[in-house]
Amino acid sequence: MMPTIFIALFGAAAIWFGVRVFQTSSMVRSALSLLGAMAAIGGMFLAMEAEFLGVLQLMMMATEMSIMAIFMVMYMMDPGGLGQMDMSHQQREALAAGIVATLLAVAVALLVNWGTVAKEVDSTTVQLRALGIEIMERSMLLFETVGVTILVSMIAAIAVAVAREPKR
């Protein structure tokens, strides 16, 4: 029962922060709300006994959303939201798409017969070991590919973003 309550609480927090992201006109608040949503998702992982993933989520998202915040401040005309600029378009269609997607996903969640639900999971120590073995054995190729992908994307991002010398 306790995990269910925690999942519901963290889920409600995630949804509330997620809505706040697109409601506020202050960009820093917006990025920090997204951090709140992501941290609440991390809390859900902890409630679902995936301790490693939860802690990793809490750690990674704090830096990622802080970086989001500084890019917002760099590239927005009104990062403080004091001018009350409207920065949205096609509101109605977007809202409809969001609601339809939610309803479809909820319908799938409710209609599918999920079969028996597992009651117990391994302790975290066992989980960490098993995840490590999974990464180093069966998913090794996948993990290597992911590593190379992130390296390539870093190089590509820097190559795209680097300042070029003006032509003489």
Add this chain to the structure above:
Amino acid sequence: MTTLILALIIGAVLFGIGLYGALSQTNLVMIMMGVELMLGATMVNLVAFWRFLHPDVYAGQMFVLVVMTVMAVEAAVGFGLGTARFRAKGSVEMEEAAELKG
């Protein structure tokens, strides 16, 4: 209602909010935030599936790690493109990027 369905519904709502944000915002960084929220929702679902359906298959947790990497890659490439766009045009407003339609 089982806990699995509760977690899936939370994931669905988060996905819907993210989709709304990605479609309704005009700024590149805000659109990226919508996409991040959608990826976060997928992670919720993946962890729920791992926890309640196949807790002994650790490829489920591995999949979450892959999605986290996708988030990082998306952020890196998105900010790279944003920086290039800002250098060239002085703004990352997508309404002003209509010439990309070709």
Add this chain to the structure above:
Amino acid sequence: MTMLLMIVPIVVGIWVVATLESWVSTGRFRPGRPLAAAVAMLGQESLVPRRPDRILFEIAPPILLAAGIAATTVLPLAAEVIVIDLATGGLFVNAAWVYVVVALIMAGWGPNGAYAMVAGWRFLAQLIAYAMLTVMPITAVAMRAESLSTTAIVESQASGTWNVITQPLGFVLFWLAAMAVAFLPPFDHPVAPTELAGGVTAEYTGVRLAIFRLGRLTLILTLAAAVVVFYLGGWLGPWLPASAWTAVKTLTVVAAMLWLGRWVPRVRSEHLMAWSWKLGIPLALVNILWVGVTLWAVDR
């Protein structure tokens, strides 16, 4: 019960750190000063600047304090004296430190002041660069312990040598990264008293400043305790009881960090970044390789 047991050493530790800090900065040893300063700050009027982002302004100091306290929960004082012995303790402690940057960005953005904002964003760059240098040496330490649990890491050093002997490179990197994460001099960009008029703390007064200072002192304590746990053998040592060893080592590390900072001029921001990304991270990778090879060689 353990939680209550841990509060006393943490409070005493904070008091000692505050005394040491005032000692190295003023040159006079006054044990009563932290208390007097706290009373003075609590009595002060707590000003709110004009047009602040009120929510961020208010919650930044509590978040800094919460991050410090969260980090203390997984650091053991002795074999059984630990609030929660998480199996992912070595990762959790990093997750707690990363929230320092969130607190400082809020504190920088909230008060609507130029100095504070510059300091907050500077610290973002600093922490991202140096958070890597806390994670990667911990990876090497965890490799030796074959566990991320902090107690298991200390116990792995019981048989034979402490990690500081077997992984000197990781020790130096982690030490410097710890100083940078706690923004101690010479890495004190976010509070730089002489160039940014106090940086993120510039607009804070009274109770809020007191909470901010308390959070920072807790942070310094946790980073020193982490150096002890990961590299200096935690509670291990002859004669004295286990928790006394942790306390003595931690306070020695704090004193050494503060003393070191006194004699080095503040590093320029871009040099700080360049050292971390161009030198520190390759060296951290070398450290991981070195540890892997030595462990493999010892095993055979």
